[in-house]
Amino acid sequence: MPPINRIAPAVRRLRIANSTFQQPAFLRSAAAPVSTRLTYQARYQQTVAEPTTSASSVDHAPQSQPSHAPQQIKYTADAYPNIQRDSRFKEITAEDIKFFRDVLGSDNAIIDGVTKDAGEDLEAFNSDWMKKYRGQCKVVLKPDSTQQVSKILKYCNDNLLPINPQGGNTGLVGGSVPVFDEIVLNLSRMNTIHSFDDVSGILVADAGVILQAADDHVAEKGYIFPLDLGAKGSCQIGGNVATNAGGLRLLRYGSLHGNVLGLEAVLPDGTIVDDLCTLRKNNTGYDLKQLFIGGEGTIGIITKISILCPQRSPAVNVAYFGLESYEKVQTAFREAKSQLSEILSAFEMMDGQSQALYHRATGARLPLEGSYPFYCLIETSGSNTDHDSEKLNTFLEHVMGEEIVADGVVADNESQLQNLWACREGVSEASQHFGGVYKYDLSIPLPELYRLVEECRTRFQDNGLMDPEDETKPVLDVIGYGHMGDSNLHLNVATRRYDKAVEEALEPWVYEWVAQRKGSISAEHGLGLAKKSYVQYSRSETMVRLMKQLKGVYDPNGIMNPYKYV
Amino acid sequence: MPPINRIAPAVRRLRIANSTFQQPAFLRSAAAPVSTRLTYQARYQQTVAEPTTSASSVDHAPQSQPSHAPQQIKYTADAYPNIQRDSRFKEITAEDIKFFRDVLGSDNAIIDGVTKDAGEDLEAFNSDWMKKYRGQCKVVLKPDSTQQVSKILKYCNDNLLPINPQGGNTGLVGGSVPVFDEIVLNLSRMNTIHSFDDVSGILVADAGVILQAADDHVAEKGYIFPLDLGAKGSCQIGGNVATNAGGLRLLRYGSLHGNVLGLEAVLPDGTIVDDLCTLRKNNTGYDLKQLFIGGEGTIGIITKISILCPQRSPAVNVAYFGLESYEKVQTAFREAKSQLSEILSAFEMMDGQSQALYHRATGARLPLEGSYPFYCLIETSGSNTDHDSEKLNTFLEHVMGEEIVADGVVADNESQLQNLWACREGVSEASQHFGGVYKYDLSIPLPELYRLVEECRTRFQDNGLMDPEDETKPVLDVIGYGHMGDSNLHLNVATRRYDKAVEEALEPWVYEWVAQRKGSISAEHGLGLAKKSYVQYSRSETMVRLMKQLKGVYDPNGIMNPYKYV
Ligand SMILES: Cc1cc2nc3c(=O)[nH]c(=O)nc-3n(C[C@H](O)[C@H](O)[C@H](O)COP(=O)(O)OP(=O)(O)OC[C@H]3O[C@@H](n4cnc5c(N)ncnc54)[C@H](O)[C@@H]3O)c2cc1C
Numbered sequence A, B: 001m002p003p004i005n006r007i008a009p010a011v012r013r014l015r016i017a018n019s020t021f022q023q024p025a026f027l028r029s030a031a032a033p034v035s036t037r038l039t040y041q042a043r044y045q046q047t048v049a050e051p052t053t054s055a056s057s058v059d060h061a062p063q064s065q066p067s068h069a070p071q072q073i074k075y076t077a078d079a080y081p082n083i084q085r086d087s088r089f090k091e092i093t094a095e096d097i098k099f100f101r102d103v104l105g106s107d108n109a110i111i112d113g114v115t116k117d118a119g120e121d122l123e124a125f126n127s128d129w130m131k132k133y134r135g136q137c138k139v140v141l142k143p144d145s146t147q148q149v150s151k152i153l154k155y156c157n158d159n160l161l162p163i164n165p166q167g168g169n170t171g172l173v174g175g176s177v178p179v180f181d182e183i184v185l186n187l188s189r190m191n192t193i194h195s196f197d198d199v200s201g202i203l204v205a206d207a208g209v210i211l212q213a214a215d216d217h218v219a220e221k222g223y224i225f226p227l228d229l230g231a232k233g234s235c236q237i238g239g240n241v242a243t244n245a246g247g248l249r250l251l252r253y254g255s256l257h258g259n260v261l262g263l264e265a266v267l268p269d270g271t272i273v274d275d276l277c278t279l280r281k282n283n284t285g286y287d288l289k290q291l292f293i294g295g296e297g298t299i300g301i302i303t304k305i306s307i308l309c310p311q312r313s314p315a316v317n318v319a320y321f322g323l324e325s326y327e328k329v330q331t332a333f334r335e336a337k338s339q340l341s342e343i344l345s346a347f348e349m350m351d352g353q354s355q356a357l358y359h360r361a362t363g364a365r366l367p368l369e370g371s372y373p374f375y376c377l378i379e380t381s382g383s384n385t386d387h388d389s390e391k392l393n394t395f396l397e398h399v400m401g402e403e404i405v406a407d408g409v410v411a412d413n414e415s416q417l418q419n420l421w422a423c424r425e426g427v428s429e430a431s432q433h434f435g436g437v438y439k440y441d442l443s444i445p446l447p448e449l450y451r452l453v454e455e456c457r458t459r460f461q462d463n464g465l466m467d468p469e470d471e472t473k474p475v476l477d478v479i480g481y482g483h484m485g486d487s488n489l490h491l492n493v494a495t496r497r498y499d500k501a502v503e504e505a506l507e508p509w510v511y512e513w514v515a516q517r518k519g520s521i522s523a524e525h526g527l528g529l530a531k532k533s534y535v536q537y538s539r540s541e542t543m544v545r546l547m548k549q550l551k552g553v554y555d556p557n558g559i560m561n562p563y564k565y566v
């Protein structure tokens, strides 16, 4: 972690985050060193350890059951009876298993539920992170080389055996687990870091390298992986590229479409796409690799990537504000962009409801004493501590002086910095703490971004489904937060229990609302299974047709991650 | 132009660029206000106005004749007799002209050399910027709407009439002009800026908008177009996207693959690809638009783009150094990256030969008194003048104190800043000033980047073709310069006259050398006609096959920019 420097309070009302501002319970309970970035492991243990109140009365699907053991998750096939297994696909046989075993050459590399009973071992590969989707695959393959991947894909393509590529299985749209009996091809054994050039900042690594490991590797040389997200301890860089993950650093370092310089991938027919370029510039033909970035495993398996890492900033500062209106949030954002300019590395927005829910779920004391309708978290990262502090102080003086922000604190040390971040990063966990949550990850033009949350709230007030205190109402609260800097809103409807009426009030209303503003129904999480049938809200008929055409070009038999995407 | 702030000399040897450091003759001769960024217009006038010495003895092709009038340029078809006109293509008739005239609805929108004599009017559209390639098209179409483009393409596709998309015609690889009688579809009348959002920095504009106009437009709102290059007064943003142009800001703002958020394009069958997304994040399917970025007009016509513009920096500083070795250049680059970090906006390298040639061609006095084997130009751009000056001074003290750089100057005002930039940007012009030039735009891993120039020089010394003073030798000098920050070398062989022996000494040797280092034979200029037959030096057989497959998907009749690209 970069050292954090002290910034003197800019104006009278601005305080340094102090010791009375506590770390939330669920963060403290993790065994690992305190971190706001919960790993899959940590979060999983926690949800298993702390059964929550309701959700037992759930009797319809799909379901998000963070507090249920895997065996209680409904099969996706049952939850979505309208999806049928593609009858062209062959059922897997002992002969197929023999072929795979021969290719993989090691017993560790295959979980065989066809010729043996492997139910328990398979479960973790069949169930997704949200405990919302559950497949019925009987074979997990874990190749450790591109050649193995190529042989497996070619065989599956020739034999019409469907494949579900799987990285860290932290995806949030049901793309990482099978629907029926698709073979899981898991990349976890392909986890070598091949090279890092500490002049150019270019990293070459296997797709199965854990994001945290990649970031740690380059951190030693003073660089930073250009992507960061809550699942970094479990997700893989190949999975990140396959989902075109956005995360916390996009505002500063841009998207993976710009940062990924090359990749190696395998097409269904076994062709190895050898485009592992380690150059910043290479204008020699169509930039094919881009189709794999955000392709969600539907045209091939990414086996290696080459990526440009920016320099790590020695000075990192975090401030947390309360604001009186969404207009003020927008003004604060404009001011931050203009005054903090090249050192601004995050601008996150959380509404009052999201912070109250976070407090309610965790017992954590919030950084500010008063309560405000809106909060912002601002992070700066730069090369010179004094310069950054001065810029931040000037900015703080301005926004406090002009009453753009009502109150604020700045982190004085690393642990305060983590705690401020926890107020933002803990919201997602908090929103499903009381039973379940309907999650929408949306891009909306900035001026209208928050209006959706307000209208959604009004909707639930009007239809009588929401009450923060009344336990009989399904909806606890409607909260809005997200990557303001990227116009990316997370609309979360925190529920006490899943209820068809809630879902019906939300869908397709939310998608229609977003489509009317030319927003995106999936800013960063992707389509997967969850949004396959809603893509037309963000893409024209022509675009969908062209996408299907491309899918047909690379995967004519449709074996790659079927039932999902477009 | 942003104001430039004064930086006090850091150490004794570091001087402020002073008035004895003059602007070069060919820059002063331009009619427009002094600028290092020569426009097409300015350069064209100049080359016409100043006939140079040799190049008249040229009797082989291809030729680069900066000082000859258009009519003296050989037809590409004659220069490359191995390229044959595709006999499937129909010859254009009066009936076709009638169709185009009806679609376009205006006489200004068509140059008709089929039913009339339009030789002179057509010439500018048939000849490229380098005066190296010359086509024989008889019709230029200038649609002013996407609908018109769609109707034209569909008609041409149905009737097998080939099309050459053309933007500002500043491309350097012969892609922008026809080889035979391809119809030129010129975008210059589609030049409306549709919107600019000054909170998000997102610009939406027609493909035919001139880069300079786009930059000026966003500059008024405090933003900067994320691309800058010498041809900005003539090239179009659609052409920039079609070539995935790199230029001077890539080091800081990244490539167009990251910055272009959406586009509208027309496929040969008339389909309008409506992907003009104005969101920073939109993970809803394959990112098809990426295929048009760098597609060089071979799968469709880009009609509109949506692009993310960064904030303009109020503080801009430029320093110019002399260094004793390429090792020191690399060290200086590492130091600049680490110390100037987020404010570093350019790191350009020029070898001693390139600066001497620049001096010889222009008579311009160079910024430093002594002469050095290497020079660097460093630019910083930031939001705070004092902070930037301090960072730059600390950096300068360090690199001078450690004797990483031997001598240096910093610009004290806007005109000095322009003059320092001229020492870098004037090299390209200077290198063809004495007759002609063989130009290579290459990506090479940094440690080996300069070795190519040395080996090339040795080659010409050994084969007796080079002498800086002896007028009988074809080669004057071998120079190396380029975007060091992007590992992008421009290897230029300055000649007194074109000579087959020189070309044979260079090709395929240069390409082989680059391929052995896994570099790129085209860093930023693209393939066009010039490098079509060399793509295998940078791309595997598999990649070339996959690219051809894609071309077949979108342009099955091959009417889009034939004879070029892959
Ligand atoms: C706590 C938490 C926080 C998150 N925060 C963010 C965030 O801030 N921003 C954001 O964008 N996302 C976020 N996500 C979701 C994000 O998509 C994933 O965390 C991550 O990018 C997926 O990586 P993975 O290795 O887990 O992939 P998986 O979940 O295993 O797979 C995701 C998809 O990619 C495919 N895939 C995986 N690996 C490959 C491969 N090698 N080749 C081809 N296809 C492959 C799968 O088939 C699937 O369709 C978060 C998730 C969690 C659990």
Ligand SMILES: Cc1cc2nc3c(=O)[nH]c(=O)nc-3n(C[C@H](O)[C@H](O)[C@H](O)COP(=O)(O)OP(=O)(O)OC[C@H]3O[C@@H](n4cnc5c(N)ncnc54)[C@H](O)[C@@H]3O)c2cc1C
Binding pocket: B129, B164, B165, B166, B167, B168, B169, B170, B171, B172, B175, B176, B187, B207, B208, B228, B229, B230, B231, B234, B235, B236, B237, B238, B239, B240, B241, B242, B243, B244, B245, B246, B247, B248, B296, B297, B298, B300, B301, B302, B303, B524, B525, B528, B561
């Ligand atoms: C002085 C000078 C300096 C330069 N500096 C740089 C530099 O620093 N970095 C760099 O990368 N390049 C540089 N270039 C080359 C660069 O490629 C072009 O200047 C520019 O990007 C091309 O734009 P244009 O509008 O002139 O396109 P054109 O030259 O007209 O066309 C270029 C290619 O794109 C296609 N095309 C053009 N418009 C469209 C469209 N709307 N739809 C589909 N296809 C289209 C054409 O068919 C052609 O294949 C320089 C050129 C000059 C003359």
